[in-house]
Amino acid sequence: MKLDDLLQQDSEWVKGTGPNSNIVMSSRTRLARNLDKFPFSNWANKKQLAEILAIVEGAVRSTNFLKNSLLLKIKDLSEVDRLFLVERHLMSLDHTKNPEYKALVIDPKEVVSVMINEEDHLRIQVLQSGFNLMEAWRIIDEIDTELSKHLTYGYSARWGYLTACPTNTGTALRGSVMLHLPALVFTGQTGKVLQATAKLGLNVRGLYGEGTEASGNFFQVSNQASMGRPEVDIIDNIERIINQIISREETTQKALLGKNKEAVVDRVWRAYGTLKSAHIITSNETIALLSTIRLGVDLGIVKNLDKMLVNELLILTQPAHLQKLEGKLLSANERDVKRADLIREKLK
C-alpha cells in the first residue's frame, strides 16, 4: 500500500455510512500514550526522539492490528502530502511541523492511525463512519492492549496515564463525533443547543478541530475531561448527549418540511444550482453548499443524487486533495478554479 492509494478510497471520516449517518458523519476515539523512560517529545533531544520512534515503530509492527499498516516518516512527505493526511483527519496540523523524528502509521482502511512523536509519544486514533463511538472505543482499547504488551507506558496510580498536556492526563481518552446539524442552524437553534452541550462537559469545535470555526453546519463535539471516571463512562456520557442532539435535529428537520418547506426547498436547489454552475469557488463556500445539499438529500428534496458523492466531494475539494488530484502545486486562485471544475464534472 502507498500513500497515493488513499486518494482512490473514501475517507472513513466522511464516508457517511453507519448508524445515524444522516446526522453523525463519523465517530472518533483517541488515546495519548508515552514511554515511561523518555521525556515527552517536545522536551526530548534528537537521540531520544530517534529512539522513541524506533521503539514505537517496532511495537506497531509486532501487533496484529497494525502489522500491515503504512508507516510514513513525516520528513519524507511533501507539504501537500502532509496536508492531505490532515484533511483526511489521519493526523493533526501540529504533526506536519518539525517533522524530523515524527511518523504516522495508517492501517489500509484508514480506521486506525498512530502519530509518533506528536506532543505525546503515541497518539492512537480510531475513526468510524456514522455514530459508532462505542465500537471506536472497543477497537482502540484492543490496539492499546496489544501495544502495551510491547511498550511500557508512563502511568501513575494516582493520576493515570501521564501526558504532555495535563488536560489529557487520566484515561488520556478523547471521544468525538462530527455532527451535521443543518436544521438546527437553519432555525437558529445551534447556539442554544451547543451552549447546553458545553455545560454538560463537551467541547464544540469546527470541521478541522481546535481553533477552527464551524463551517457548513458541521460541528465536532468531544469530551472536555478525561480524568476521574472509566473510559466506558466517558464514551457513554458523550453518546447520551449526542443522542439528544440527534433527536433534536431530526425533529427540527421534520418540522422544516412543514411551514418552512418552500424556503428550504429553495435553499437546497439554489445550493445545487450554484455548485453545478460555479467556475470559481472557495473551500468554505463548497462545504456550506454541500452541507445544504446533504440536507436536501436527507429530506427527500433532492432525489437521484447519491449522498456518497456529496460526502466524497467534501473531502476531494479540500486544498491538498485537489492538488494531489491535479498532480501539482496550485495557488489559492488556481485551486478555486480547479475545485469548481471538479465539482461540475462530478455533479454532471
Next chain:
Amino acid sequence: MKLDDLLQQDSEWVKGTGPNSNIVMSSRTRLARNLDKFPFSNWANKKQLAEILAIVEGAVRSTNFLKNSLLLKIKDLSEVDRLFLVERHLMSLDHTKNPEYKALVIDPKEVVSVMINEEDHLRIQVLQSGFNLMEAWRIIDEIDTELSKHLTYGYSARWGYLTACPTNTGTALRGSVMLHLPALVFTGQTGKVLQATAKLGLNVRGLYGEGTEASGNFFQVSNQASMGRPEVDIIDNIERIINQIISREETTQKALLGKNKEAVVDRVWRAYGTLKSAHIITSNETIALLSTIRLGVDLGIVKNLDKMLVNELLILTQPAHLQKLEGKLLSANERDVKRADLIREKLK
C-alpha cells in the same frame, strides 16, 4: 384586439432587436400636448375632463396611425391590468391613479401609445426596439402632425408647446433610451460615466423611470431640457452621447474577456444556475440575474440560449404579468414562488 392579447406578444420595450440591441434595449420618444381651450387636466373639472377625453378620442380615431388601436378607459381596468400596462412601459404609474376620465390608446404592435388626461391632455409615446431614437422621432412627428389636423394645441410663439409642468414646455419632447451596461457596472465605471452623462444635459434613471433605482445594470437616459432647440437637435444630441457610452461599454466588455475572464464566466454561470434552480425569487434578484445572463450571451459565454427568452423573462416576471399569467391575484410571497416556477419552466 383585446388587452390580454398583449400577453402573447413581445413588448417592444424589451424585444431586444434593432440596432445595437446588445447594449440599447429600446428607444423612446414622448410628446406632451394640450388642447388650447381647456385647463390642464389637474385643473380641469369633470365636465371639462370628459370633453377633453371625447375630443382626443375622436381625433385619435380619425388618424391613419391609430384608427385600429385599442382604446382603454383606465377606470374599466382592474388594478392588475393597470400595472400590467405600466410594466410594459405603455403608460406611467401616475396614470393608474384617479382613473375616472383617463384613457390609454395602444396600437396593436405596442409601438405607439397615447395617455389621455395624464398631467397633460395628451402624452404621445413611440417605442422602438434597440437604438432607434431618430426613427422613434420620425414616427412620433408623423403622428403629431396627423393629430394636429384634428386638434388645436396650446402653443405660444415665444415658449412653444404649453405643458402642465414647465420643464416640458417648448418642444415638449423627451427622448430616452434604456441601456444595459453590465461591463461598466462590473468594473465600477458606471458612476463616472453617468456623472459625465448628466453634465452633458441628460438624466439617468432606473428601469421604471423617475424615482426608481437602476437595477440589474439597466439605466434609462433621457434629455433634461426640451426647450431652446429644434427636436431633431435634441434627438441628435442624445444619440451622440449614447454612442459614446455604447462604445465605452463595448470596449469594456471586450476587456472583460481578458484578465477578468474567469470571474465573468463564474458570475454568468452562477446567475444561470440560480435562475434554473431557485424556488423563491424576487423581481429585483430576477432582473439582476437576467442582466448577468444577457452579458453572458453577448460575450459568447452562454450558447444555446436565445436572448429573446432572456428579454421575455424580464417582462413576464414582473408582478402584474405574473398575475395575468396565473389568472388571479397573488401576494408578494406567492409571486416569488410563481416567478421561480415560471423561470425554471422557461429555462428548462
